[in-house]
Amino acid sequence: MNAWLSEQAAMHAWAIATAAVVSSGCALVGTLLVVRRMSLLGDAISHAVLPGIVVAVLAGGRPGGMLVLVAAVVTALLTVWLTQALKSRAGLAEDAAAGVVFTTLFAAGVVLVTAAAARIDLDPSCVLHGILELVPFDTVRLGGFEVPRAFVTAAAVFGLLLAAAILTWKEQLATAFDPAAARAAGIPVGLVTTGLLAATALATVASFEAVGAILVVAMLVVPAATAELLVHRLPWMALVAVIVAVFAACAGYLAAWWFNTSAAGMMAVVLGLEYFAAAVLAPSDGVLSRAVARLWLAWRVTCEDCLAAVWRSEELAADGRAEAPTAVSLWQSVAFRWLAASGQLVGAQGAWRLSTRGRVEAETVVRSHRLWEAWLGRHTELPLDHLHPPAEWIEHHLGATVRKRIEAEVGVQESDPHGRSIPPERK
Amino acid sequence: MTSLAGIPYNTLVVAAGVAAVGFAAGVIGSLGVLRKRALAGDAAAHATLVGVAAAFLVTGRRDLPVLLLGALVAAVASLGVLVLIRRFTRTRDDAATAIVLGVSFGLGITLLSGITARGIPGGGGLEQFLLGHTAALTAADAGLLAAVSAAAVLLVWLGLKEAVLVAFDPDFAAALGWPVTVIDYALVALVAVMVVVGLPAAGAVLVTALVVIPPVAARQWTDRAGTMLLLAGLIGLVSAVAGVAASAVVPRLATGPTIVLMAAAIFALSLLLAPGRRRGA
Numbered sequence: 036m037n038a039w040l041s042e043q044a045a046m047h048a049w050a051i052a053t054a055a056v057v058s059s060g061c062a063l064v065g066t067l068l069v070v071r072r073m074s075l076l077g078d079a080i081s082h083a084v085l086p087g088i089v090v091a092v093l094a095g096g097r098p099g100g101m102l103v104l105v106a107a108v109v110t111a112l113l114t115v116w117l118t119q120a121l122k123s124r125a126g127l128a129e130d131a132a133a134g135v136v137f138t139t140l141f142a143a144g145v146v147l148v149t150a151a152a153a154r155i156d157l158d159p160s161c162v163l164h165g166i167l168e169l170v171p172f173d174t175v176r177l178g179g180f181e182v183p184r185a186f187v188t189a190a191a192v193f194g195l196l197l198a199a200a201i202l203t204w205k206e207q208l209a210t211a212f213d214p215a216a217a218r219a220a221g222i223p224v225g226l227v228t229t230g231l232l233a234a235t236a237l238a239t240v241a242s243f244e245a246v247g248a249i250l251v252v253a254m255l256v257v258p259a260a261t262a263e264l265l266v267h268r269l270p271w272m273a274l275v276a277v278i279v280a281v282f283a284a285c286a287g288y289l290a291a292w293w294f295n296t297s298a299a300g301m302m303a304v305v306l307g308l309e310y311f312a313a314a315v316l317a318p319s320d321g322v323l324s325r326a327v328a329r330l331w332l333a334w335r336v337t338c339e340d341c342l343a344a345v346w347r348s349e350e351l352a353a354d355g356r357a358e359a360p361t362a363v364s365l366w367q368s369v370a371f372r373w374l375a376a377s378g379q380l381v382g383a384q385g386a387w388r389l390s391t392r393g394r395v396e397a398e399t400v401v402r403s404h405r406l407w408e409a410w411l412g413r414h415t416e417l418p419l420d421h422l423h424p425p426a427e428w429i430e431h432h433l434g435a436t437v438r439k440r441i442e443a444e445v446g447v448q449e450s451d452p453h454g455r456s457i458p459p460e461r462k
Numbered sequence: 463m464t465s466l467a468g469i470p471y472n473t474l475v476v477a478a479g480v481a482a483v484g485f486a487a488g489v490i491g492s493l494g495v496l497r498k499r500a501l502a503g504d505a506a507a508h509a510t511l512v513g514v515a516a517a518f519l520v521t522g523r524r525d526l527p528v529l530l531l532g533a534l535v536a537a538v539a540s541l542g543v544l545v546l547i548r549r550f551t552r553t554r555d556d557a558a559t560a561i562v563l564g565v566s567f568g569l570g571i572t573l574l575s576g577i578t579a580r581g582i583p584g585g586g587g588l589e590q591f592l593l594g595h596t597a598a599l600t601a602a603d604a605g606l607l608a609a610v611s612a613a614a615v616l617l618v619w620l621g622l623k624e625a626v627l628v629a630f631d632p633d634f635a636a637a638l639g640w641p642v643t644v645i646d647y648a649l650v651a652l653v654a655v656m657v658v659v660g661l662p663a664a665g666a667v668l669v670t671a672l673v674v675i676p677p678v679a680a681r682q683w684t685d686r687a688g689t690m691l692l693l694a695g696l697i698g699l700v701s702a703v704a705g706v707a708a709s710a711v712v713p714r715l716a717t718g719p720t721i722v723l724m725a726a727a728i729f730a731l732s733l734l735l736a737p738g739r740r741r742g743a
Binding site for chain 2: 069072073074075077078082124125126127128130131132133134135138139141142143145146149150152163164249250252253254255256257259260263264291294295296297299300301302303304306307310314320322
């Protein structure tokens with residue numbers, strides 16, 4: 036019983052390891068595809084290599100063997116060449132040309148598989164979504180261990196892709212971000228792109244048995260797109276993409292085992308969840324963090340407006356024109372209460388007064404406002420009654436340095452264009 | 463009457479229904495190709511699988527109208543997700559399309575495999591929606607497909623002038639005060655509908671070809687939009703009938719790939735034989 040259990044565990048471990056290595060390779064290549072906006076080319080290639088693989092298998096190649104790898108690369112380059120030829124010779128738009136080529140090649144591959152199903156070791160459903168669960172049953176002996184053949188292929192291809200990525204990193208980077216400058220610097224841009232396409236084909240064909248032709252597109256694009264939301268430098272993006280991919284391989288496989296369903300499909304689903312989580316939770320670009328930042332800004336603006344309103348009412352009271360500020364919205368009345376609770380306002384509803392700390396804050400806001408009006412009054416043709424709205428907006432965004440620069444520009448002034456005094460710098 | 467010249471009556475009716483689908487797909491696909499949105503329906507096409515599987519799980523029935531309604535909901539939802547990704551993230555359009563396509567197909571495969579593994583009665587046949595399989599369609603199914611296709615073609619007929627102008631010169635159309643965005647959405651929605659009715663014949667993976675290949679083949683022969691739409695419809699019709707015939711004759715051969723190869727052959731011939739057209743959009 037124990038031996039059986041550990042054998043089961045080893046089977047699952049090999050399947051997970053294969054899935055992880057396969058999707059790491061895809062994530063690495065996908066990073067470059069995504070930053071170069073070539074995601075759909077990855078989609079096209081992953082469909083189109085099918086007939087190449089089938090022909091190679093019919094010619095006696097083993098799935099995952101050298102012949103099949105070469106055939107896949109050749110078919111991928113043929114796909115791209117055909118797409119370009121249709122673009123220039125038939126005057127088609129790029130997506131239409133790609134659409135014609137990859138659907139046709141994929142259809143040809145499916146017909147070939149169907150016709151030859153009895154003779155070869157491929158079946159139509161494996162072509163579509165792979166059978167990761169069967170990977171551990173087909174092994175080779177390696178250094179005294181039984182190792183799944185798909186794992187050996189995947190590891191070799193991953194090593195090759197990693198080495199190629201490291202060796203040509205500078206060229207790939209230059210070609211990705213500024214092809215014109217790269218060409219001027221003597222980098223063979225065409226060759227670099229061809230290399231990337233060949234790498235896509237290799238990653239695809241190595242994934243083929245595990246995840247099938249169509250789910251490869253998820254393995255190529257989703258980890259990189261997820262990483263792009265989280266980090267902003269390419270080497271980090273590649274690393275994060277690989278981590279995202281490995282997590283999806285492990286979690287997807289285990290979830291599929293738990294729910295008794297397709298491992299490859301579940302890996303794609305986990306990748307989708309990871310992308311969704313990144314889109315919502317990413318530290319600087321996430322939906323949530325941007326919403327929080329907007330909310331925080333709105334809150335700060337409201338508090339500053341309330342303080343400035345109290346300051347202005349005290350200014351008017353000094354002229355004998357008392358006018359107590361009142362909250363005009365629920366949001367503002369909450370702000371007033373918070374300002375009182377945090378010790379920036381004293382007194383009660385309808386008769387707020389500034390505390391010492393509140394006065395510093397309020398005078399900073401009013402000073403920003405009136406300095407900006409003074410600057411606008413000097414440098415623009417705006418009529419007097421048009422100075423207030425822009426100042427009302429920018430008063431929340433000027434820092435001490437900018438205020439100092441403005442003051443140096445307009446000269447130290449007692450009053451703004453409306454004739455009201457500009458408070459001195461308090462911060 | 464149960465057969466005509468040795469062909470079963472049901473096969474004839476199904477062939478007629480699928481022919482109507484092929485025609486409508488060619489016509490609507492032409493507008494998509496002219497608008498340079500040839501692959502607009504590809505993500506939606508892969509997403510339909512989720513809808514088919516979910517509709518089966520929810521209703522427990524395998525009636526074509528129920529499954530296609532699920533497919534339509536999923537297709538529209540996938541387009542909605544695309545819009546959301548565009549609106550709320552930095553992800554570029556090409557990656558967004560690939561994400562929706564790959565992840566929704568993965569979800570579809572997960573549901574289908576789950577259904578198969580649990581041996582839910584009738585669930586096995588759902589795999590036919592991957593690559594298309596017309597042999598199991600009934601005359602009523604074919605009638606539904608034909609009716610939706612006819613309605614789609616009628617809509618195009620009514621809005622042909624507007625759709626063609628928007629396709630060729632969206633800026634001019636906008637300057638005339640036309641709601642270009644609405645017309646664009648209507649076009650994408652029509653493509654999604656065609657992808658859904660094309661599903662039983664061509665399958666989720668290849669149905670995009672129905673709205674891409676016949677139009678680009680037709681484009682080789684003419685510079686007139688009306689002629690192109692009609693010609694693309696006819697090429698789609700011929701390809702669809704060929705697919706049905708081939709899968710009726712050859713056992714285990716899926717309909718979708720045959721339709722695609724037939725359309726591709728017509729495209730290749732058009733490329734070689736069509737007079738006087740070398741470049742230009």
